[in-house]
Amino acid sequence: MKKFIKIPGKDFHPVLRLFLVFLPVALLICGGGYLYYLSQLRFIHEQNRKMEHETVQVGVVSINRSLEYVMQDVQVLYSNTDFRTMLDHPGKTNVDCVAADWIAFAEAKQAYQKIRWIDERGVERLRVNYADDRAYVVPEEKLLDRKGRYFFEDTNALKEGEMYVSPLDLNIENDRIEEPFVPTIRFGMPVFNSKGQKRGILLLNYYADTMLTRFEQLTGIRGNAAWLVNRDGYWLRGPSDPEEFGFMFDRNELSMAVRYPQVWERIRNAKEGQFVTREGLWSFNTLSPLKAGTKTSTGSSEIFSGGQGAHDVSSYKWKVVTLLPTSAYNADLLYWGTKIIGISLALLALFFLGILFMVRLQEMRNQLLLNLEKLVEERTEDLNKVNAVLTQSEARLKSVFENIPDLIWLKDVYGVYLTCNQAFENFFDLEEGGDNRQDR
Numbered sequence: 001m002k003k004f005i006k007i008p009g010k011d012f013h014p015v016l017r018l019f020l021v022f023l024p025v026a027l028l029i030c031g032g033g034y035l036y037y038l039s040q041l042r043f044i045h046e047q048n049r050k051m052e053h054e055t056v057q058v059g060v061v062s063i064n065r066s067l068e069y070v071m072q073d074v075q076v077l078y079s080n081t082d083f084r085t086m087l088d089h090p091g092k093t094n095v096d097c098v099a100a101d102w103i104a105f106a107e108a109k110q111a112y113q114k115i116r117w118i119d120e121r122g123v124e125r126l127r128v129n130y131a132d133d134r135a136y137v138v139p140e141e142k143l144l145d146r147k148g149r150y151f152f153e154d155t156n157a158l159k160e161g162e163m164y165v166s167p168l169d170l171n172i173e174n175d176r177i178e179e180p181f182v183p184t185i186r187f188g189m190p191v192f193n194s195k196g197q198k199r200g201i202l203l204l205n206y207y208a209d210t211m212l213t214r215f216e217q218l219t220g221i222r223g224n225a226a227w228l229v230n231r232d233g234y235w236l237r238g239p240s241d242p243e244e245f246g247f248m249f250d251r252n253e254l255s256m257a258v259r260y261p262q263v264w265e266r267i268r269n270a271k272e273g274q275f276v277t278r279e280g281l282w283s284f285n286t287l288s289p290l291k292a293g294t295k296t297s298t299g300s301s302e303i304f305s306g307g308q309g310a311h312d313v314s315s316y317k318w319k320v321v322t323l324l325p326t327s328a329y330n331a332d333l334l335y336w337g338t339k340i341i342g343i344s345l346a347l348l349a350l351f352f353l354g355i356l357f358m359v360r361l362q363e364m365r366n367q368l369l370l371n372l373e374k375l376v377e378e379r380t381e382d383l384n385k386v387n388a389v390l391t392q393s394e395a396r397l398k399s400v401f402e403n404i405p406d407l408i409w410l411k412d413v414y415g416v417y418l419t420c421n422q423a424f425e426n427f428f429d430l431e432e433g434g435d436n437r438q439d440r
Contacts, residue, residue, distance in 0.1 A: 052283040106135035114205035122147025155188035183208040233257030
């Protein structure tokens, strides 16, 4: 910097010298600020990615635990001694005993809308409903024939010990979709008496809104709740209530497959991952909640659809998806960008003023040197003029002395008489080297 500042003024204009010094400093400050901004950008994005990944994992764990608890409850009810006795002797006394157990169970769990025993013909033999915080037995005259429903046919086709889990859909009551909507998963097992004879199925209607509400609460702790999407791209828990369960109403537009086709293609073909689009940061994971040996089916939104065949749980997959909007993904960047720009401008202003002050001082110094040089030149010129005048005077004086007749005698301080020429020579000897001044 000093090297540039000390460039002589005659070679560079002060303004040019100012910018020659300031521009490298400005580039250094701006480059440093930009690199710091990029580091903050990477840090913020990495933090957001980490939080969204954790949110997805929380959603996966939440759903898995909920379904595991339900499958355990099915096993408990099937293993109950009174229930096994009822299968051997389905009289009213045994049925009432099991009904009392189911009422207590339903009120304790508060998670099962219906608990049913459907015989091998597809007819409900015992049903306990839970509503408004109480459980009750449905009268025999209101029990229904469920032979044509997919969940009965697919469960009844299983072997002993196998469990059926239906897709998550909306409950159908009295041959129509129940309103307000009741998200339901049906868990069932074929039941056998002590002689190994199949006596129908045990079926629990799990009130899935409990599971979905817990899922939403746990994933939404940080303010961006996850979506639960079925294998076809329909929202089971989505951006809003009206956009959920679009497959029940044949509304294809209410699905990620239609609304975000490219995004859904990437999610559908991968187990888990994260990527960024113009919408924001997408994070997802595949949820396979059912254990080996469990059977499922594709289900159907048609009220009177029959079974489509139970198959293994490889097809029972949901996707837990989060979308962090671009504005939230870059939320803190505006703050950091403003802060970095402010600091950079302040540093630029300070350095500019400092360099300007130094350049001005150097310019003043240069000006003083120039003035001094000019003054020296003027004095030298004046001395040259004086010397010229003295030379001319000396020449005239010498000429006068040379032309004066030798009759004119001069007497020096010692009383010695000299001619004019001798006196003149002695005078100039004294002027040129005064070694003999004293003797003269």
